Each structure stands twice: as structure tokens, then as C-alpha cells.
Amino acid sequence: MFIHETTVRVLYADTDKAGVVYYGNYLRFFERGRTEYFRALGRSYADFEKMGILLTVVEVHARYHAPARYDERVVIRTWISRVTRTRIEFGYELLNDEGRKLCEGTTLLGCIGAETMRPAALPEEMMAMVKDKVVAAEKTR
């Protein structure tokens, strides 16, 4: 079990005319979360790509609880919620500085071979690294 935390600061670029982060830009925050998750375990996602695979997003789900505002620091909590031989699902929770939940979501990623562009097994090294890190949904707090 492992939950990673990183922080981003909301830019004008992230906001829309409602004065808060545009709903699509949370997916950018999710990406930052999962990228830094891998790095925290000692291997960057870019390293895995050099092994000849890509992780492509197969499915996304997000629930928006409260708006993230300009210049606010947002904590991105990231964990792995599920792993199979070819797929890996990340869970996310975004909180503001007062610990208020702003957004939660999941992204399901499928491993594909960079040459074949067809489903492939997760690299062994990735599997070894993450298999004991999976967090059950009810344990994310």
C-alpha cells in the first residue's frame, strides 16, 4: 500500500471564465500525479517507455466536489487501485490547503507495445514495483 502526494499551484492557464479550474484540466493534474508516483518509486514513466511500451488511457472517471481556485495549492494524492497483467488503474484525490476534497477520479491505463501498438503485458519491473502497492478503495483515507 502506497499513497503518493504532490502539490501543484493553479495558474491562470488552468482556469476558465467561471474563475475556477476548467474541468478538463484536472486530467492534467491526474497525469502529474501518476507521473510523480512512478518517479517516487524510483523509476520514471519515461524509463518504462524506453523499454518499448506505452501506457494509454482506456477510461477516465472524475467527480468534482468543490472548485479549485486560482493560485491555490492543490495536493494530488495518487495510488494504484487495480493491476492486471496488461492494465493498471490509478486513483486520485485532490485536496486544497484546508484538506477539502476538490475532486476524485480514476484512470485505467492499458499497456501496449510501442511497435505493435497492440496490448502487451506490463514490463516485469513495473509489475514487481507496483504489485504490493495496490490500495483498496476503502483504504484511501
Add this chain to the structure above:
Amino acid sequence: MFIHETTVRVLYADTDKAGVVYYGNYLRFFERGRTEYFRALGRSYADFEKMGILLTVVEVHARYHAPARYDERVVIRTWISRVTRTRIEFGYELLNDEGRKLCEGTTLLGCIGAETMRPAALPEEMMAMVKDKVVAAEKTR
């Protein structure tokens, strides 16, 4: 029952280094779909905002089937899948020129008062306009 169709052309700006549309940018396409849906019914979403309400995204779900590529024309099919007194759910299906399904998704929007920033009933005019347009999930093809 009403399904709206509009078309976008994929820009470099939409793509990422995998050579295809970045997963977060499909939410931009969804926004275009629902904006043009309202316009096709004779009222722009901007008109509704002038009535003192906002529709904020409460929940998003997307499934990615095949990548949308640079310079490809993407058809965005948009319909309303559910309406309650304070919420409206849009369904989307994105197809390429050959009719291949690229992505499907839903966005649940909640109506809030622009001044109170609290849940509010959908404007009567919006409700009158959409209530007989709802498309059951199994009827989207």
C-alpha cells in the same frame, strides 16, 4: 429524442507526443458538443447564463476506443441522456470519418445560481426545450 452532430478538425495543439489527441482534450470536444447542442435548439448556453445560472460539471466519464489523429475530422454526436430538476446529463460519441468510434462519454452538469453559487432548478425555458429530447442509452445508434 434528438442527437446533434458537429465536426472538429484535430490540431497539433490537441495532440501529445504519442501522436494522438491527449486524453484530457476530449473533454474540450465534449464541451463543444454540448455548446452546439444548445445552439442547435435555438438558445445558446451563453443565453442561459444571462438568466443567472451556471451549469457546472459534477461528474465525467470517458472511454477511449481508438485514437483521434492529427488533422483528422472528428464527428461529435451529443445527446441528453438524463434530466432532473437541477441536473442534466449529456452523452457523447466521437467518430472518425470512416465511422469508427473513437471515444464515448458522459458529463453530468449541475445547475447553480450565479449569485448564490448553490444548486438551483434548471431554467424553465431550458427544461421545456430539452425534456422531450432525452435519449435512452440503448437508442444512441
Add this chain to the structure above:
Amino acid sequence: MFIHETTVRVLYADTDKAGVVYYGNYLRFFERGRTEYFRALGRSYADFEKMGILLTVVEVHARYHAPARYDERVVIRTWISRVTRTRIEFGYELLNDEGRKLCEGTTLLGCIGAETMRPAALPEEMMAMVKDKVVAAEKTR
């Protein structure tokens, strides 16, 4: 001499918390302008890429005169302001529906070989297509 016009509608995704288009997103509008410019001449930029070249942006300049607002239709006027053996400069002018100038700018693009990633001559076909279309700065109105 040739000036191309195309139109975009401003989305929430384009705006920021000031209620107007984010300054960086005008570069997306510039991209749309130059892409549709080529298509209007009968060849897509994607076609030229298939010939083994890339046009990379070397320099950008933009002046912002008045904000583009949500749901506004923006006319993008695009022309070629300069061509050399390896470079091509586009000029842009963005207007709203009342003809008010919102933004003007230029992008200088350098041709590079997709394999060598080094400067290369513009494809002959591109050169033949654009050489008599160049518009002197004082002739853009």
C-alpha cells in the same frame, strides 16, 4: 496575394478567470489559421509532412488589442508575410463579429527534415503554391 479567413467560436476551455481568452490560446487560433490557409490552397499541412518535412515555429509575436470573449465568433485572417528558401512567415489578424481587431501576430516557421531534424528547403510544391501569395505588411487591410 491571398488572405484566408476562417472562424472559430470561443469555448470555456479557451478562457481564463479574467473571463476572456487566455493569452496563450491565441497561438492555438494562429495554428488553426495557418492550417486552414494551406487547405484552402488545395494541400493540407499534413500532406507536406508526408513528404518528409516539418515546419517548426522559430519565432512568435503577438499584440493583444481587445479581449475575445466566451461564445464569441472570432474571424482569423491569415496570410504569408515572407518566404525564404527554408522559412515561411505567417501574419494573422483576429477580429470579432463587429470587425473589431482583437489580436494580431506573426509566426516564423522553419522547415526541417523529419529524419535529419536539420534545416531543409521548403518542398518545391509548397514554394510554387505560396510564392505569389505573399502579402506586404501594408496590404493586409
Add this chain to the structure above:
Amino acid sequence: MFIHETTVRVLYADTDKAGVVYYGNYLRFFERGRTEYFRALGRSYADFEKMGILLTVVEVHARYHAPARYDERVVIRTWISRVTRTRIEFGYELLNDEGRKLCEGTTLLGCIGAETMRPAALPEEMMAMVKDKVVAAEKTR
């Protein structure tokens, strides 16, 4: 004289199908640079907005020297290159980890009153804070 440095890590979201950062997304990096510049001096830009002003971008210039790549750490060097009663110009230089210059640019910002939406003097506190920090063009290295 003061030159501020901050670092960003390139995400998939920042890149385009050429495998490098999309030219428009450098303007996002510029925004991060100037926002953190103010914070480093002890006042956030958000603080100044609370005083009733906005800084809107009047002009942008950028020169692209070498592409920023996925997962690369980019150093953003930011300084003030010019100040008048109502305007402030920032200079930027982006470097990769090896110190190679990726991009340089300037943004000219005009101060406007948030209520009047007309040109206004920079807040006295901002002026006091920045007036001795201006860096002449030839002194940025």
C-alpha cells in the same frame, strides 16, 4: 537587479505530436515564471488583484531555440526588463538541465483597474517592490 529561477517538469499534456512542447504552451511556462517571480519578492500576484487591478498581456514575443522534451526539467529564468507607470515587461529564458537555451521571450503587461477596465497606474507597493529589480537586456547572463 533580480533574476528568479523556478523549474517545471514537461508533461504529456504540454507536448504535441512532434514529441516536444507545443509552441503555445511556453506561454504557460512564462506565466509560471512571472507568478513565482512576484511570490519570491514576498507578494503574490493574487494579492495585487485583491487591490483592484489586473495585469493583462499586451504583447508577447518568443524565440524558440531548441525543443523542450517530455519529462525534461526546464529551468524558467524570469526578470523584469522594463517598468513604466502603467506597464511592466518581463523577460524569460528557458534552459534544460544541461544549461542549453530552449526558448527566450518577453511579455508586456498593462495594468488596468478591475472595475473600470481602463489603464491604471501599477499599485505603489508593486512599483516599490520592482523598481530596483529591473535587469538590462545585456545583463541577463
